[in-house]
Every structure is written in structure tokens, then in C-alpha cells.
Amino acid sequence: MISRPRPRLLTVLLTLLTLAGVTALSGCSDSSASGGGTKITIGFSAWPGWFPWQVAQEQGLFAKNGVNVDLKYFDNYTDSINALSSGAIDANSQTLNDTLSSVSGGAKLSIVLVNDNSTGNxxxxxxxxxxxxxxxxxxxxxxxxxxxxxxxxxxxxxxxxxxxxxxxxxxxxxxxxxxxxxxxxxxxxxxxxxxxxxxxxxxxxxxxxxxxxFPGAIPDHLVTSQKLVKDHPKDVQALVNTWFETLTWIKDNKDAAVKIMAKRGGVSEADYKSYDAGTTIFTRQQNIDAFTPGVTAQHLDFQANKIIDFIVGTGLAQQRPSLDGLFDDQFVKAAPQ
Missing domain, CATH: 3.40.190.10 (Periplasmic binding protein-like II)
Structure with a gap:
């Protein structure tokens, strides 16, 4: 069994989808590999809602969307968070509360995509x-x-x-x-x-x-350095586009997708399918709704402030992180419908 936190997805996609390596933060490395000239290193770890990235890689969807990705799997989730905060990777799959803790420590990050909400996993x-x-x-x-x-x-x-x-x-x-x-x-x-x-x-x-x-308490995201968004917005857009195209591929190729994701997770296909109800994969519209400011758990700004109150009050963070530049919805809005 692989090690690390937060896995998410599976037949989840069969439910919701029916609705529808290492590089420095100071600059992504240049490469002539297929999929584009700038290599973007994305971290992910064990959680069903992040395993679609493995599908994207194996099906060549990053290259199809014109982005050159070094997909780096972390056995330990915390290591992936630290890698993004330190600039060792360009983007990472992580939760909202872990992202807020990193921002509280001084990391300059942007959430560009909601992968899912944990609904029991x-x-x-x-x-x-x-x-x-x-x-x-x-x-x-x-x-x-x-x-x-x-x-x-x-x-x-x-x-x-x-x-x-x-x-x-x-x-x-x-x-x-x-x-x-x-x-x-x-x-x-x-x-x-x-x-x-x-x-x-x-x-x-x-x-x-x-x-x-605890509805909405644990949303999962693709989080990038703010530098990546500033210097390589077209590549970030390609990552987001790839995500939604991957969900479509999973919907159309359920058995093959589950096999890929279960293998990455180190579990049987039956076990992987059992995670279904515990992970709610977000559609493009659900992404847009989540990024929209609001006063319920559906909205990221509302949930973020609740989490901040909690992590500061319990000592998980020493100071309130700024939300400036954290929620960047331009990429999900520009993604093909």
C-alpha cells in the first residue's frame, strides 16, 4: 500500500461525471519534450480525487493540451505540501486547510481548481x-x-x-x-x-x-505558486483544461480508468469503487460556484475564514493568513464547457 494522505475519486466519477521531478519556484525548467517547452512539475499523493492526474499522464492528455508536465507522486502527503511551499515543485494537489497553513507561514500560493470535496472518505x-x-x-x-x-x-x-x-x-x-x-x-x-x-x-x-x-470542510485543490500563474498563465490554463478533459475520459472509459487509479492507489478495483460516495468530484460549474464569494459552506471564501478561525484558535497556525491572490477562478471560467 502506498503511503500518504487524501485520496479521492472512482466510481464517484461514475456518479458525478455523468453530469457532465522537481523544478525551482524561481522558474520552471525548459525542455523540448512533447507537450510544450516549459516543464511544469505537479505533485500529488494518495487520494481518490487526485488520481485522475495519473489517468491524464497515461493517456497523454497533458501533451494533447500543449503542456509539458513532470507528474511527481509523493508517498508522504506532507512532503508534497512542503515541496510546494519551498518552491521545489510548481503545483500540488492539497486541501484548503493545509494550503491556508502554508500561506500563514509565508508561502505565496494560488488555488486554481477545485478537484473535489471529501464527503465521507x-x-x-x-x-x-x-x-x-x-x-x-x-x-x-x-x-x-x-x-x-x-x-x-x-x-x-x-x-x-x-x-x-x-x-x-x-x-x-x-x-x-x-x-x-x-x-x-x-x-x-x-x-x-x-x-x-x-x-x-x-x-x-x-x-x-x-x-x-462537516459539509464543505475538506475541499481539495490544484494549488500553484503565484509565480507560476504570473509567468506561465497559458500552462496553468492547459493544466485546468486537461483536468476537465480527463474527467470526460474517465466517464467514457470507466473500467480502464478505475484500473489505472486503483493501481496508483495500491488497492483493489473493488476497494477503489467503494470510495465512491466519499468523494464528490467537482464539475466546471461547481468550481465556478465554489469560487464565487458567498455566505455558505459551498463558497471557498466562507469556508476559508471558518478554517482560519479554527486553525488559529487551536494553534495549528500562528497568524491569520491573507486571502489576497489565493482564489484564482480565471482558469476554470476559461475552460471549455
Missing amino acids: DKVIARDGITSIADLKGKKVAVEQGAVDHYLLLLALQSANLTEKDIQLVNLPTDAAAAAFKSGQVDAVAAFAPFTSTALERAGSRAISTSAE
Whole structure:
């Protein structure tokens, strides 16, 4: 099984889609490879909503759209976040709360695409005998500290009038956290698919809270450096166009697509299909709606401010990040319908 956080997609695409490496931040490297002259390095890791990038690569869709992409897979999700923040890669697949944490630390980033929302594929899973979040008081809970499912865990604890101080937090990378829970070393784990499948192999285990209980709290994105947007807007547009073309290809080639994505995720095709309802892949129109300012969880600016209040209040961030330049909807608006 591969390691790292947040996977997302699958038959999800069969549901929603029916609606329809390393380069320096100071400048992308030049290359004469097919697909364009400027090489763009994109990071991604294990989450169903990001595996379509693997499909795009294997089907030659980046080159078809005139962009030269070095697609870099990270076994550890946090490493991919740090790579984007440090300028080691040009773009990355990551969540809104992780992006806000990076911006709080000084990173200059832009969200140019919403891949999906987590609607159940992030879970807090507990051993037999623990039936609610309230039962976690005093128990050992494994989670990748500072990453997306740490945020989910804190939200769940808050809903039960508990805080992190009420549990014994065991900080482990997500894959290791799931393995530790499976082997009985901890009482519970907070993880995302496909690592939830590993955790649920423990006899008697069950999900006691999921992202479905917190609508809109965990959106997933293609995030780029602001420098990439400024210096190479045509390439960014090509990336966004490729994404939507990939979703169409997946819709038209479901079995082949699931095979590619399950292989990348290190899970069976049956397991991959089981993630369906837990990941809501966004259409172009859903992207436009999300980027539009508003006062509900559907809107990124509203959700961002809720997340900022939370991560600052809980100490996950030391200062409020600026949202200037963060939400850039020009590319989804210009994408072919």
C-alpha cells in the first residue's frame, strides 16, 4: 500500500461525471519534450480525487493540451505540501486547510481548481468498544499531526465538547497511523482513503465520525505558486483544461480508468469503487460556484475564514493568513464547457 494522505475519486466519477521531478519556484525548467517547452512539475499523493492526474499522464492528455508536465507522486502527503511551499515543485494537489497553513507561514500560493470535496472518505475509526467521539477521552489516537485528518479529528472532538488535551495523540504519517491502528497499538485513528481501508481491516473497528458530518470542510485543490500563474498563465490554463478533459475520459472509459487509479492507489478495483460516495468530484460549474464569494459552506471564501478561525484558535497556525491572490477562478471560467 502506498503511503500518504487524501485520496479521492472512482466510481464517484461514475456518479458525478455523468453530469457532465522537481523544478525551482524561481522558474520552471525548459525542455523540448512533447507537450510544450516549459516543464511544469505537479505533485500529488494518495487520494481518490487526485488520481485522475495519473489517468491524464497515461493517456497523454497533458501533451494533447500543449503542456509539458513532470507528474511527481509523493508517498508522504506532507512532503508534497512542503515541496510546494519551498518552491521545489510548481503545483500540488492539497486541501484548503493545509494550503491556508502554508500561506500563514509565508508561502505565496494560488488555488486554481477545485478537484473535489471529501464527503465521507476522511474518517475517525475506532476499535471495538468505542462507539462515539466522546468515548475517545483518555484514549490513544493516531493521526498525522498538522495534516488534513488532524483537522477532521479536532472538528469531531469539538462536536463532542472535547479538545486534543482530552486524548493521547500519537503523531504518525497517515499510512503508519493506519497500520498502527490495524495492529492494535492505538485505540483509534484519523485517516483518509485509501488508508481507511487498512484501518478497517482490524476486527470490530468502525468509523465513529467522517467528513460527511462537516459539509464543505475538506475541499481539495490544484494549488500553484503565484509565480507560476504570473509567468506561465497559458500552462496553468492547459493544466485546468486537461483536468476537465480527463474527467470526460474517465466517464467514457470507466473500467480502464478505475484500473489505472486503483493501481496508483495500491488497492483493489473493488476497494477503489467503494470510495465512491466519499468523494464528490467537482464539475466546471461547481468550481465556478465554489469560487464565487458567498455566505455558505459551498463558497471557498466562507469556508476559508471558518478554517482560519479554527486553525488559529487551536494553534495549528500562528497568524491569520491573507486571502489576497489565493482564489484564482480565471482558469476554470476559461475552460471549455
